[in-house]
Amino acid sequence: MKQARIAFEGRVQQAWEDNGKVRLADGRRLDESEVTWLPPVTPGTILALGLNYADHAAEIASQAPEEPMVFLKGANTLVGHRAFTPRPTDATNMHYECELAIVIGKPARNVAKADAYDYIAGYTVANDYAVRNYLEGFYRPNFRIKSRDNCTPIGPWLVDAADIADPMNLRLTTRVNGETTQEGSTKDMIFDVPFLIEYFSAFMTLQPGDVILTGTPKGTVNVMPGDEVVTEIEGVGALHNTIIERKA
């Protein structure tokens, strides 16, 4: 089952995917352009991975990490499907990052890898934009590059964990204005989903609704105002976002 949080007729509602339509609790079926899409989850904690695909690590750094390279993001970053993300006018390299997002389903503390999937509610798609030229050297990635307002589109759907037979073998694709610019597979993650749940839960309690963004493969390229960026993960969803200009 795929569910969403939307705004429609003046209130926030839960909705479900139904043969390409958006079905409301009262049974009405709407086109996806008729509703306002919200982030499908409202996490307390947003954990994110840097350099978690060897090919992307080689693209922006000298070597792959030996331990997960982890950072945190604020809820200010999240926007839903079909939303807009501002590009500062002094950005020289602002790139998308198509990522599988794990949504935690129950409190997780000291969970072994073998049990990790029991703690997952489901999956969604995230686009973890970075303004690369804002990267600085303290507590990096610093907020100015990675915890910016509206710079983490997420959705459209929260897909039940039971519907994804093997989350470690899903194709990721990004298209900019219809042209494919990024392709990869979750099977190429350096630290896979069960490892990450064991790793995080060894030092902090994860709560239902918490999100782990699992990193992106190679193929991150600069995008400009007006570009439509679609990050898609096989079986999970296609997340649309449009870049707009922000005065620096």
Add this chain to the structure above:
Amino acid sequence: MTSVTLRPGGRLLSGAVYGCLLNVQDELDRLGDAINEAPYNGAPTGPVMYVKTPNTQVADGTPVVLPADVDQVRVGATLGVVIKDTLTRASADQARAAIAGYTLVNDLTVPHDSLFRQPLKQKCRDGFCPIGPCLVDAADLPDPDGLTVRALVNGECRQQWSLAELVRPVATLLADISDFTSLYPGDLILVGMSPDAPLAGAGDTVAVEIDGLGRLENPLISEGESAR
């Protein structure tokens, strides 16, 4: 004086908890030339932020469990600023008007030398962010930048520093953060920490004091030891 009891996750404290690195002059001075050397390669151009995640947030009096791999923690005595109106690309004056009030925060931290990566294992352990005991209305503390912060271990004052040492005073800090990260009602911002914060271990009781905000006090216990 108007003050109400604060509960982490409650209506008044419903949002994010953000801390700031390098917002105390002495902290910057101690880095010296290292700030321009690898891996830092230069002074930050804006506030350096980190997150105290919801699992860290506990109330006054709650015992804090030190995990088996943590012998000692630094007592991170600081002022917490609670937001009441959304701030996006705000001026300092707008930021000042958007402050609901103030509270005490103990940003417990596993000592670490490198400031290069975000310090999750050092700052995001369960219970590592006592907050409270009260939210004091902004109108009752018109000059937060003149306050003195004290860190106590077992009732003894082990560190004292003045918020006059902040690199960015409270309103300027909020305004500068809001340039890239909006602040929302219920968010809590820790204004910074002075170096030489005392260390404490299991069996100690740690506390934070600021005149007018009372005392935030929590016992530290070891993993496996049950809270009384």
